Amino acid sequence: MPVLDIQQLRVSFRTKTGLLEAVRGIDLCIHPGEIVGLVGESGSGKSAAAQVILKLIPNAHVQGKILFHGEDLLVKSEREIELIRGHQIGMMFQDSLTALNPTMPIGEQITEGMTKHRKLKRDVAFQKGVEMLFQLGVNYPVERMQQYPHELSGGIRQRIMLAISIACSPKLLIADEPTTALDVVTQAQILQLLKHLDTSILFITHDLNLISKIADRIYVMYAGKIVETRPTQELFKDPKHPYTQALFESTPNLAKGDNPLKIIPGSPPSPYQIPKGCPFHPRCPYAMKVCALKDPSDELSLPNSCWKYHPQAPRDPYAADTDQSVIETVHMR
């Protein structure tokens, strides 16, 4: 049984400008021990999808099912969710300076969950916290436990956030861009730590290079929908959806020496006005007439949620060499 099984999740907000649909029906599945990446541009709805799992967005309107070990989290009461938060599902945030309580020693923040959920005595929990920090490669763990967040460096703080989120050995860890605020060396260290945990991880990021190093499977999200789901190796070898292809295209590659940097023309659609049909069609180099009329993700028989892969579609609506060159460059990686 999967650890987390999200079915047709829709998240919307009622705002002054109108109804904002952040997530428009996604399916996502995480198996035990699996590290799953969720990739997308800013505003694609990936953070909203992650935060809604733990009901962290108070005024969101949520539809669909979030099955955690077969139980729907969305129908649970606030009290029941409280027992799951931090205990069964841990969460790690992007900015460790703002996400740690500045007025509480970090030791207390680490042991908080252990004393609440696992009913450990304070000194036992403290000892466990020290051990955990030691395992995460924090030096002077006993002294650190008494320090406040602002006294520590970014890398150490991020390790402490990790320690807090895995303190109760949760079944699932949601990491919302956990390394974005860090330098590359610390980033690599944190990734190593995450990789060697034996929990399932939902890793949210916008960084393709980063996710390739850690995830087993990747979901690519665009305008509140999942456009492509594949095992990491496969996705990197042969991205199918034009958006994924464009994402790879726009990742700087020094070895290839591409100059100037390629970009995806246009900008992601405003969540208030998502284009009719395929949300990516205004920016898509392969757009056909059908793309502007009907959303390919509604067509279940269609592979890769793109009209390009429909049996009736021409093999190449535009010049043959353009398409070929895209596939070739991707193969070169």
Add this chain to the structure above:
Amino acid sequence: MFELHPDLFTPLKTNATLGPLLKPQDPFWTLFFKSRLTKTCLALLCGIILLALIGPFISGHPFDQAHLPLKNSAPSWSFWFGTDDLGRDVFTRVCYGARVSLLIGFAAAFIDLIIGVTWGATSAFMGGFYDQISMRLCDILGSLPKLLVVMILTLVLGSGLFPIILAIALIGWVPMARIIRGEVLSIMQQDYILSGIAAGASYPRLLVHYLIPNVMSVVTVATTMTIPKAIFLEAFLSFLGIGVQAPYASWGTMAHEALSGMIYYPWRLIFPALLMSLTILCFNVIGDALQQTFSLQENQ
């Protein structure tokens, strides 16, 4: 000269991860006491409090004993600050006034603190319609002329120390509630509240361990700034004759009584006025220092 022995090029076995511990930062009170002005003002304030406590016993004159033949005498060895128009010792009465003023200052600030924090925090916590209503109520209360409200309140509640404290506190909590509401609102937007919720903290725990400690700095400063306001308001009321009643003394009543003979017997006005100004100055300086220390600590 330094010789490069081949041995120098063998691998060095160290534990590279063990760097020196970060320099521990200055604790709060060290930062607070860095300024000489702060230290002086705190010492002065302690002196005034001490004077209020033991002053009446060391002067050798009861506060309400009249020496009519010695009325309006200038400061001397027997009467350190002189006597008033009934021959009562000004020093003893100033010390008594300090008791009244400090008591009113602290008590009113304390009541302000409790009402203000509860009102502001619940308003921010509940949000929406409740927030709108409670803040508009604050606006209405804040727009009433303070003096008039206090006068009416003292008429209703009767004269005496407690009614004055209550009257001052009842109109003084509005700014406090506004400050707390703003602070709680901004703190509720912080990521650590979200991560606290994500870690499974319950609402009472969030309130006690996440919200309140983080508004404490603002609360402390605001309270320190409320005390002198309350003292000044009491003095003003007493000066108008609706504050502390005879034979009890407060700085305001003493200033009021001294007004008639201001030119001939200046000591009767100068001493209470001086003490009041010093007290208010001290509180303001200390409040300022607290504010600076908190922001220094945050930016470190």
